[in-house]
Amino acid sequence: xxxxxxxxxxxxxxxxxxxxxxxxxxxxxxxxxxxxxxxxxxxxxxxxxxxxxxxxxxxxxxxxxxxxxxxxxxxxxxxxxxxxxxxxxxxxxxxxxxxxxxxxxxxxxxxxxxxxxxxxxxxxxxxxxxxxxxxxxxxxxxxxxxxxxxxxx
Amino acid sequence: xxxxxxxxxxxxxxxxxxxxxxxxxxxxxxxxxxxxxxxxxxxxxxxxxxxxxxxxxxxxxxxxxxxxxxxxxxxxxxxxxxxxxxxxxxxxxxxxxxxxxxxxxxxxxxxxxxxxxxxxxxxxxxxxxxxxxxxxxxxxxxxxxxxxxxxxxxxxxxxxxxxxxxxxxxxxxxxxxxxxxxxxxxxxxxxxxxxxxxxxxxxxxxxxxxxxxxxxxxxxxxxxxxxxxxxxxxxxxxxxxxxxxxxxxxxxxxxxxxxxxxxxxxxxxxxxxxxxxxxxxxxxxxxxxxxxxxxxxxxxxxxxxxxxxxxxxxxxxxxxxxxxxxxxxxxxxxxxxxxxxxxxxxxxxxxxxxxxxxxxxxxxxxxxxxxxxxxxxxxxxxxxxxxxxxxxxxxxxxxxxxxxxxxxxxxxxxxxxxxxxxxxxxxxxxxxxxxxxxxxxxxxxxxxxxxxxxxxxxxxxxxxxxxxxxxxxxxxxxxxxxxxxxxxxxxxxxxxxxxxxxxxxxxx
Numbered sequence: 091x092x093x094x095x096x097x098x099x100x101x102x103x104x105x106x107x108x109x110x111x112x113x114x115x116x117x118x119x120x121x122x123x124x125x126x127x128x129x130x131x132x133x134x135x136x137x138x139x140x141x142x143x144x145x146x147x148x149x150x151x152x153x154x155x156x157x158x159x160x161x162x163x164x165x166x167x168x169x170x171x172x173x174x175x176x177x178x179x180x181x182x183x184x185x186x187x188x189x190x191x192x193x194x195x196x197x198x199x200x201x202x203x204x205x206x207x208x209x210x211x212x213x214x215x216x217x218x219x220x221x222x223x224x225x226x227x228x229x230x231x232x233x234x235x236x237x238x239x240x241x242x243x
Numbered sequence: 244x245x246x247x248x249x250x251x252x253x254x255x256x257x258x259x260x261x262x263x264x265x266x267x268x269x270x271x272x273x274x275x276x277x278x279x280x281x282x283x284x285x286x287x288x289x290x291x292x293x294x295x296x297x298x299x300x301x302x303x304x305x306x307x308x309x310x311x312x313x314x315x316x317x318x319x320x321x322x323x324x325x326x327x328x329x330x331x332x333x334x335x336x337x338x339x340x341x342x343x344x345x346x347x348x349x350x351x352x353x354x355x356x357x358x359x360x361x362x363x364x365x366x367x368x369x370x371x372x373x374x375x376x377x378x379x380x381x382x383x384x385x386x387x388x389x390x391x392x393x394x395x396x397x398x399x400x401x402x403x404x405x406x407x408x409x410x411x412x413x414x415x416x417x418x419x420x421x422x423x424x425x426x427x428x429x430x431x432x433x434x435x436x437x438x439x440x441x442x443x444x445x446x447x448x449x450x451x452x453x454x455x456x457x458x459x460x461x462x463x464x465x466x467x468x469x470x471x472x473x474x475x476x477x478x479x480x481x482x483x484x485x486x487x488x489x490x491x492x493x494x495x496x497x498x499x500x501x502x503x504x505x506x507x508x509x510x511x512x513x514x515x516x517x518x519x520x521x522x523x524x525x526x527x528x529x530x531x532x533x534x535x536x537x538x539x540x541x542x543x544x545x546x547x548x549x550x551x552x553x554x555x556x557x558x559x560x561x562x563x564x565x566x567x568x569x570x571x572x573x574x575x576x577x578x579x580x581x582x583x584x585x586x587x588x589x590x591x592x593x594x595x596x597x598x599x600x601x602x603x604x605x606x607x608x609x610x611x612x613x614x615x616x617x618x619x620x621x622x623x624x625x626x627x628x629x630x631x632x633x634x635x636x637x638x639x640x641x642x643x644x645x646x647x648x649x650x651x652x653x654x655x656x657x658x659x660x661x662x663x664x665x666x667x668x669x670x671x672x673x674x675x676x677x678x679x680x681x682x683x684x685x686x687x688x689x690x691x692x693x694x695x696x697x698x699x700x701x702x703x704x705x706x707x708x709x710x711x712x713x714x715x716x717x718x719x720x721x722x723x724x725x726x727x728x729x730x731x732x733x734x735x736x737x738x739x740x741x742x743x744x745x746x747x748x749x750x751x
Contacts, residue, residue: 091355095676095677095678096677096678098677099677099678099679100408100412102677103412103416105408106655107419107460110419110434112456113434114433114434115266117431117433118431120428120429120431122429123428123429123697123703124702124703124706125428125702125703127426127428127429127431127433130422130434130695130698130699131422131433131434134415134418135419135420135422137415137418138415138416138418138419141408141411141412141415142412142561143674143733144408144412145406145408145412146565146624147411148406148408161465161466162465162466162467162468163465165464165465165467165468166461166464166672167458169461169464169640169670171664171667173644173668174665176648177344177648177661177662177664177665179659180648180658180661181658183414189645192641192645193641193642194646196637196640196641196644197637197638197641200464200467200636200640200641201467201635201637211638214640215638215641219641219642219645222646223646223649226292227295227649227653229297229442231291231292231294231295232295233291233294233607233649233653234656235649235651235652236276236652236658
């Protein structure tokens with residue numbers, strides 16, 4: 091029997107619920123209060139495990155939905171990767187430098203620039219967004235944006 | 244009540260409140276006109292800008308976005324046949340054919356004025372019912388609150404998506420997110436896996452931002468580079484000159500339909516998570532059913548435009564009632580507003596209107612004034628908003644993601660919230676790909692803490708579990724919870740037999 095999309099969803103949620111349920115067993119009750127810290131989590135995780143099981147069983151009983159196909163998953167993975175690098179680099183490079191690189195990289199990935207005009211649009215968008223965000227949030231809205239550990243900028 | 248409302252309107256007319264409302268409405272119209280950018284996304288983008296503002300300034304900006312967004316979506320629906328957002332889909336059914344017949348101005352302004360009148364009718368409902376409903380909720384104890392939140396969650400889980408099991412599972416995942424962190428009674432860490440920044444729990448705004456931003460952006464990214472059709476490639480701005488008095492008369496000469504479809508919108512707004520898109524389509528359907536010429540629907544009849552646009556704007560009023568009276572967001576936009584309020588230390592719910600009357604009536608005033616501002620903005624710039632479709636998504640998406648990061652970081656100036664954003668971005672996209680609806684997840688995350696606190700409070704007051712069933716209001720709400728799940732199961736069975744089951748159609 092082959093697992094469908096819903097089957098994988100149900101299985102993943104079932105495993106996660108059971109693992110987390112296992113962690114709640116280590117939570118100790120307190121004699122001062124009638125309800126321990128694990129009481130509610132066990133109810134919630136028990137319910138989620140049951141529902142995940144229901145989805146899993148249902149996936150075997152019902153035909154899988156037809157896939158739409160044609161999705162550009164390579165681009166999706168690329169966007170996620172650039173975003174992870176951006177968030178990971180921000181504490182080291184600071185908001186301004188990381189954002190400048192992020193916008194340049196993401197724009198170029200989503201729609202590769204054509205010629206000097208294309209690159210100029212990318213550069214202007216990156217610089218304007220970074221500068222406007224920085225001065226608007228730090229100067230006007232009193233939101234301190236991250237400074238870089240390496241750059242102190 | 245009316246004195247307070249007038250004072251609220253007077254207060255809102257001060258530049259410090261009026262300006263955020265007007266700018267918010269303008270941003271909402273622009274965001275609404277952009278195909279693929281929902282109101283939720285626009286309000287998420289605006290959120291970080293509200294952190295440094297007073298609560299009423301921030302809320303006025305968000306309400307402006309909400310109203311502007313509901314109306315802005317009809318521009319591209321009517322003129323290009325591309326819905327600016329899901330809640331303008333039904334507007335397109337008659338708006339676009341009317342434009343094609345050579346009456347683009349009439350189609351557009353019928354929608355705009357219907358939005359205005361529908362919105363004002365929603366406003367009457369909002370002002371008139373929030374107080375009485377909040378008074379009713381004041382009689383609630385922890386048992387009733389627990390049951391109310393369970394009812395909201397079960398209803399959302401039942402009404403969204405193709406499978407009741409998946410809807411309920413998504414809600415349960417939302418609840419699981421809220422049990423991570425210190426327990427509310429003794430402060431003992433739970434499920435933190437030794438990660439320090441998880442001990443304080445997971446705030447719901449980064450979850451909401453991450454889930455929605457990535458689910459939507461990645462959905463669009465999937466399609467990029469695959470389609471060679473540019474919707475704006477042959478964009479021609481049509482003449483939009485029209486007699487406003489004639490258009491207004493066309494709407495007001497159908498008072499029963501206007502009232503009924505606005506009521507449908509309000510009613511759907513009151514239900515958690517069933518937002519503008521359902522209101523838009525259901526009101527269109529109602530107008531068609533009650534029309535003496537149903538065959539004209541879809542060919543450019545004014546009734547189709549009026550019904551769908553009146554409903555999606557009155558829907559906003561309904562959504563605001565739920566959050567102000569019960570603290571339960573009616574849709575994702577009001578969920579973000581709830582987050583903005585909690586950042587300022589304000590808890591919406593039954594006590595909100597009595598404890599924060601200036602803010603509550605300021606919200607009413609912003610809602611009512613927002614519609615007048617929307618009309619003014621449309622009068623000045625509707626031709627320009629059509630050009631918005633020319634802005635490439637490759638420029639928009641990076642800016643949106645940067646604003647998401649700033650929004651998450653600025654909550655309490657820590658990268659931990661940005662990491663939550665990243666994880667929830669993955670979760671949101673994964674859930675969409677796994678066929679799980681997002682609405683119950685978000686409602687679970689928002690209500691999870693309250694469900695636990697009220698359960699613990701009730702059991703610490705009296706360990707008798709039967710009280711949940713024997714206290715009349717609590718028992719009724721639990722009965723309705725079960726009934727909503729049973730009804731949803733029956734509906735899904737019926738839909739399966741007809742072969743008409745569709746995936747997530749919620750607005751959350």
